Amino acid sequence: MFRWYVINTYSGHENKVKQNLEHRVSSLNQSRAVRQVVVPTETVQEMKDNQKVSVEKRTMPGYVLVNMDLNEDSWQVVKGTPGVTGFVGASNEPIPLTQAEVDRLLHREVAQKVPSRAQFTIGESVKVISGPLSDFSGEISEINEDASKLKVLVSIFGRETPVEVGYDQVKKI
CATH class of the missing domain: 2.30.30.30 (SH3 type barrels.)
Incomplete structure (x- = not known):
């Protein structure tokens, strides 16, 4: 059964680990067991030189999410990937995330964004x-x-x- 798991990585190497893991999954013919690899990010607005710019920030530095059917082979593929230090769980035993946690981490919640209304009038x-x-x-x-x-x-x-x-x-x- 496909579930989401969290793996530890070296902080700052999340995207490299994602690439390495995707490459290993395809080269070791494990694409039927590992569905998706995600680095959780969010877009934030920052001020740079008095200009607002959108920047992608990692929401969980040092962690990568993996959607996989956990078995001995898929566990070995993930564990043996360069940069992966282990699964998140008790005594390094992988514990799957709940659906609510997955939705929150991947920003799937249905949020009604209320556009900011101007508190200004013409001529003011x-x-x-x-x-x-x-x-x-x-x-x-x-x-x-x-x-x-x-x-x-x-x-x-x-x-x-x-x-x-x-x-x-x-x-x-």
């Missing part, structure tokens, strides 16, 4: 609090809720200049 005065134009004040001329951005008319050298900023880069005056 705001102050830019981050970015190259921080401490400038202006008036909102456009709201893009899909991208969570505002177009603010900022007075630079006596001229109204439109500047696009995120919701988190301004505050109401």
Whole structure:
């Protein structure tokens, strides 16, 4: 019966272990016993140079998930893979994950994401609090809720200049 198991690896070598294990499974003709190998990751937003960027982060450093039918041969294939230090379980005896744990680790839960609504209105005065134009004040001329951005008319050298900023880069005056 196919179940999900967790294997220990050297931290930082999860993707290499995944490649090695997939290669061993195909070369040792164990593809009927090992279905899938997954490095649990999540996408997070980080600020780099005042820009939001999406970055893949490992949710469980040092661990890899394997969906397999546990038998002596498949156990040996996984255990003998370079970089694998063992299975997670009592006295190195593999213990399968519950379905709830698998869903949580692989982000399969059905989450209703509520889009952030703008608490701003056109014509409202705001102050830019981050970015190259921080401490400038202006008036909102456009709201893009899909991208969570505002177009603010900022007075630079006596001229109204439109500047696009995120919701988190301004505050109401």
